[in-house]
Amino acid sequence: MEINFGDKEIDNLLNDILDIYGYDFTEYSKASLTRRLHRLYLMDKFKSFGDFSARIQTDPVYFKHAVQEISVNVTEMLRDPYFYKTVREKIIPVLATYPFIRIWHAGCATGEEVYSMAILLKEAGLLQKSLLYGTDINPVVLEKARKGIFPISQMQQYSTNYLTSGGTNDFSSYYTANYNLAKFDESLSRRMVFSTHNLVSDSSFNSFQLIFCRNVLIYFEKDLQAKVLRVFDNSLELFGFLALGSKESLRFSSIAGSYKQVDPKEKIWKKLK
Amino acid sequence: MNRDIQLIVIGGSAGSLQVIFKIFKYIPAEFPVPFLIVLHRNVNFESALDELLSVKSNLKVKEVEEKETIESGYIYLCPADYHVLIEKDKTFALDYSEKIHHSRPSIDVVFKSASATFHEHLVGILLSGANADGGDGLKIIKDNGGLTIVQDPDESEVSYMPHHALQKFKADFVLESGKIGRFIFDLNARA
Ligand SMILES: C[S@@+](CC[C@H](N)C(=O)[O-])C[C@H]1O[C@@H](n2cnc3c(N)ncnc32)[C@H](O)[C@@H]1O
Numbered sequence: 311m312e313i314n315f316g317d318k319e320i321d322n323l324l325n326d327i328l329d330i331y332g333y334d335f336t337e338y339s340k341a342s343l344t345r346r347l348h349r350l351y352l353m354d355k356f357k358s359f360g361d362f363s364a365r366i367q368t369d370p371v372y373f374k375h376a377v378q379e380i381s382v383n384v385t386e387m388l389r390d391p392y393f394y395k396t397v398r399e400k401i402i403p404v405l406a407t408y409p410f411i412r413i414w415h416a417g418c419a420t421g422e423e424v425y426s427m428a429i430l431l432k433e434a435g436l437l438q439k440s441l442l443y444g445t446d447i448n449p450v451v452l453e454k455a456r457k458g459i460f461p462i463s464q465m466q467q468y469s470t471n472y473l474t475s476g477g478t479n480d481f482s483s484y485y486t487a488n489y490n491l492a493k494f495d496e497s498l499s500r501r502m503v504f505s506t507h508n509l510v511s512d513s514s515f516n517s518f519q520l521i522f523c524r525n526v527l528i529y530f531e532k533d534l535q536a537k538v539l540r541v542f543d544n545s546l547e548l549f550g551f552l553a554l555g556s557k558e559s560l561r562f563s564s565i566a567g568s569y570k571q572v573d574p575k576e577k578i579w580k581k582l583k
Numbered sequence: 584m585n586r587d588i589q590l591i592v593i594g595g596s597a598g599s600l601q602v603i604f605k606i607f608k609y610i611p612a613e614f615p616v617p618f619l620i621v622l623h624r625n626v627n628f629e630s631a632l633d634e635l636l637s638v639k640s641n642l643k644v645k646e647v648e649e650k651e652t653i654e655s656g657y658i659y660l661c662p663a664d665y666h667v668l669i670e671k672d673k674t675f676a677l678d679y680s681e682k683i684h685h686s687r688p689s690i691d692v693v694f695k696s697a698s699a700t701f702h703e704h705l706v707g708i709l710l711s712g713a714n715a716d717g718g719d720g721l722k723i724i725k726d727n728g729g730l731t732i733v734q735d736p737d738e739s740e741v742s743y744m745p746h747h748a749l750q751k752f753k754a755d756f757v758l759e760s761g762k763i764g765r766f767i768f769d770l771n772a773r774a
Contacts, residue, residue, distance in 0.1 A: 317671060339668075339670065339676045339678075340670055340671065341668035341669060341670045341671075341676040341678075341696055342668055342676055342678045342680075344699075345668065345678070345680075345692075345695075345696070346680075382678065382679060382680040384679055384680055384681055525679045528649050528665075528676065528677045528678065528679070529678075532650060555679075557648065557649055557662060557665060557677050558649070562650070
């Protein structure tokens with residue numbers, strides 16, 4: 311269980327990864343990245359940092375595996391139910407006034423957040439005129455998102471979240487249970503597009519009325535947060551909304567001055583300029 | 584004991600809240616070392632904790648925010664449903680990865696991360712609880728030269744967590760709940 315590498319080794323490895331594969335993790339939060347790299351090192355039973363680093367650099371298949379393991383893909387449906395309640399009450403009525411609604415879920419992981427939003431839109435009668443774009447750096451999670459199949463063991467929690475968020479239907483009406491899996495209705499996934507997009511290096515690809523980027527910025531250092539927020543600013547229509555995770559904010563960003571928080575508690579901002 | 588203590592981390596689960604209140608009775612407002620508290624608790628209970636602790640302690644109580652620099656005069660509380668990590672520049676980082684010991688925040692995660700930054704300048708305290716969390720992290724604090732304290736399992740409301748930790752390694756001090764606050768106060772007076 312001995313770990314024999316620290317900050318210097320990790321910095322070198324990140325620079326090598328950038329040179330060889332073009333993936334830039336150099337501005338990710340070091341505390342989290344270090345923890346994930348240590349975990350991967352132990353999990354795959356490496357004997358020395360030299361072996362570990364060499365494997366990542368010379369074996370593209372292993373590198374892919376490494377990227378999947380160091381990215382944190384944990385997510386939930388209707389996570390923070392009061393956040394979704396605010397979306398229902400304050401955002402959806404505004405979206406309803408548009409002829410066509412485009413929403414971007416950046417860093418959507420396995421897509422639970424996208425399905426949550428689709429349910430809200432469906433209940434408001436807006437899903438048919440909406441398109442939800444889910445993007446992530448990790449192609450494996452997007453494959454799961456496309457399928458819309460989630461563990462049935464989670465459904466009780468999600469159903470509780472759903473009711474707390476102001477839902478009035480039977481949550482189980484949105485999926486078909488099959489053994490230990492729940493497959494979400496295709497009327498939801500039909501309005502979704504999933505594709506890889508790297509927030510660090512890729513630019514804006516469309517314009518949206520609502521952008522979700524929840525629990526992704528916490529993994530970035532301040533300058534990278536600011537840079538990614540500029541990408542969102544460039545991708546958001548005037549009077550569009552930006553929704554962040556419950557512990558994230560615009561405070562390190564130059565765009566803060568053009569935005570106004572729409573609710574004292576929930577992390578949703580409206581673009582005013 | 585001549586060490587420059589820069590952070591005191593307290594981990595607790597079931598039965599630890601009253602102990603925490605007892606500890607902070609002894610800590611004055613001008614105490615020069617910040618505290619970080621990681622408690623297993625349910626979300627409903629959480630909001631009341633800042634308020635309760637503000638009333639019962641002389642220090643300022645604040646929920647951890649990402650990228651915030653750790654400063655003395657504060658008791659920092661780990662927010663519900665996030666792991667708390669500490670960067671080398673002594674700022675907080677939040678992380679939403681898998682639960683550890685069914686817990687997020689996990690005490691092990693905080694102890695390990697704090698230890699990697701503060702080494703011998705860290706004090707780790709593990710209190711009452713029904714969970715296996717905390718023991719591994721506390722051992723690492725000790726391995727890295729930090730000071731470790733475990734609440735005496737015999738007078739812990741739930742002995743499992745302190746007991747479990749003590750089976751893993753020999754903590755520097757095993758103290759009854761009523762003695763921990765005074766001990767911390769004295770520790771600083773001696774430094
Ligand atoms: C903790 S998950 C958040 C999932 C969801 N938004 C939520 O709040 O539950 C973080 C996601 O960000 C993705 N991510 C990390 N770096 C990224 C990058 N540079 N570009 C796009 N996505 C990234 C990870 O792959 C992961 O799926």
